[in-house]
Amino acid sequence: MYYKTILIVDDEPRTRQGLKKTIEVWGEGKYDVLCAASAKEAFEILEEKKVHLLITDICMPEISGLKMLEQLRNRQDRLVSIILSGFPEFDYAQRAIQLGVVNYLLKPISKSKLIESVEKAMEVEDNQNKVEKIEKIVDKQLLNIESENYQNQSPIKEALGFIDKSIKTQLSLKEVAKHVHLNHSYLSVLFKEHTGLTFSEYITRKRLQEAKKLLVSTNLSIDEIAQNVGYHTSKYFIKLFREFEGITPHQFRKSNKDNDI
Numbered sequence: 108m109y110y111k112t113i114l115i116v117d118d119e120p121r122t123r124q125g126l127k128k129t130i131e132v133w134g135e136g137k138y139d140v141l142c143a144a145s146a147k148e149a150f151e152i153l154e155e156k157k158v159h160l161l162i163t164d165i166c167m168p169e170i171s172g173l174k175m176l177e178q179l180r181n182r183q184d185r186l187v188s189i190i191l192s193g194f195p196e197f198d199y200a201q202r203a204i205q206l207g208v209v210n211y212l213l214k215p216i217s218k219s220k221l222i223e224s225v226e227k228a229m230e231v232e233d234n235q236n237k238v239e240k241i242e243k244i245v246d247k248q249l250l251n252i253e254s255e256n257y258q259n260q261s262p263i264k265e266a267l268g269f270i271d272k273s274i275k276t277q278l279s280l281k282e283v284a285k286h287v288h289l290n291h292s293y294l295s296v297l298f299k300e301h302t303g304l305t306f307s308e309y310i311t312r313k314r315l316q317e318a319k320k321l322l323v324s325t326n327l328s329i330d331e332i333a334q335n336v337g338y339h340t341s342k343y344f345i346k347l348f349r350e351f352e353g354i355t356p357h358q359f360r361k362s363n364k365d366n367d368i
Contacts, residue, residue, distance in 0.1 A: 110137050110138070111137065111138050111139070111159040111160070111229065111232070112138070112139045112140075112141060112156060112157060112158050112159055112160075113130060113138050113139070113140050113141070113158070113159065113160045113161075113162065113225070114141045114142075114143060114149060114152060114153070114158045114160070114161050114162070115127055115130075115140065115141070115142045115143070115162045115163075116142075116143045116144075116145070116146065116148075116149045116161065116162070116163040116164065116167070116172065116175070117142075117144070117163070117164040117167070117191065118144055118145060118164065118167045118168060119164070120144070122164070122191075122214075123142045123144070124142070126162065126216075126221065127140045127142055129218050129221055129222070130221070130222075130225060133222050133225075141156070141158075145167060145168070145169060145170070146163075146167060146169065146170035146171075146172070146174070146175040146178075147169065147170065149161070149163070149175060150175075150178075153179070158186065159187065159229070159232050160186075160187050160188070160189070160225065160228050160229060160232060161176075161179075161186050161187070161188040161189070162188070162189045162191065162225075163175060163176070163188065163189075163190060163191065164190075164191045164192070165190055165191065165192040165194075165203075166192065166193065166194075172190060172191075173190075173203065173206065176188060176190075176203075176206045176208070177206065180206060180207075187207075187209055187228050187229075187231050187232040187235060188206070188207070188208045188209065188228075189208065189209060189210045189211075189212060189224050189225070189228055190203045190208045190210070190211045190212070191212050191213075191214060191216065192211065192212070192213060192214065193213070193214045194213075209224070209227060209228045209231050210224040210227065210228065212224060240323065240363055243319070243363060244316065244319040244320055244323065245316065246312045246313075246315070246316045248303065248304065248312065249309075249312055249313060249316060251303075252267070252302045252303075252304070252309075253267075255301075257301075262287040262288075262289055262294070262297065263297060263298065263301045263302070265286070265287045266283050266286070266287050266294065266298065269283055269286045269287070270283060270309070270310065270313065271313070274310075274313055274314060274317060274336065274337055275335060275336065275337050276337060277337065278310060278337070280294065280295060280306045280307075283306070294306075310337075311347060311351070312351070314336040314337050314338070315336075315347065315348060315351055315352070317335075317336045318332050318333075318335075318336045318344070318348065318356065319352075319359065321335060321336070322356055322359055322360040322363070323359075323360065323363045329341050329344070329345065329356050329357065332344075332356065333345075344356070
């Protein structure tokens, strides 16, 4: 079973096959190593398959390796890449760095240098994948609220702490107001003023963030996750999730559960 896909793009058949064989022997079946003879072929593969690492020659007919990376960057693909070149050109290397290339290898390439570069690149890809997943899970508005430096005795700080501990229960504004010894109408105004969200908006965002964590890190059913984050029925949970995320919980899980965070 393959865990990652590596795409080699080079117009020289011997180079392509040599790189492919070296990586396959080293990878011991963990990598699906694909080859393309041109940028055009590479784009076709990238349209059909998720590629975790791109290894490309700079000098190729029609579309160069750098030009291909520029086009991929314009499409907002965050693809980890290694550049191959027969010329130690500073301008090439500088542009490659700007495009996020993790290594710039000069031909002829030794097997040890190639393997070392691929190992490093896959570490970068793993970390990048984790960051992307965290970005999808974390609600930026909640992050901003949590990073605020509230005073120790602030009623808002107490309210947020109480909500965090009680998120699985049927929380009400009156219940939280009672806990922080404030009138619920006053707490409602104060909460909105300090956090930028209404009490109900905050609760919903907090529950959905917790739900996203459970979707990608557990095998709990949608019903169980709905219960875990404070919703009596999965139907209402799915409705809210779709409104905020644009997709269903099942679709979110399917697109983000390939690798653990």
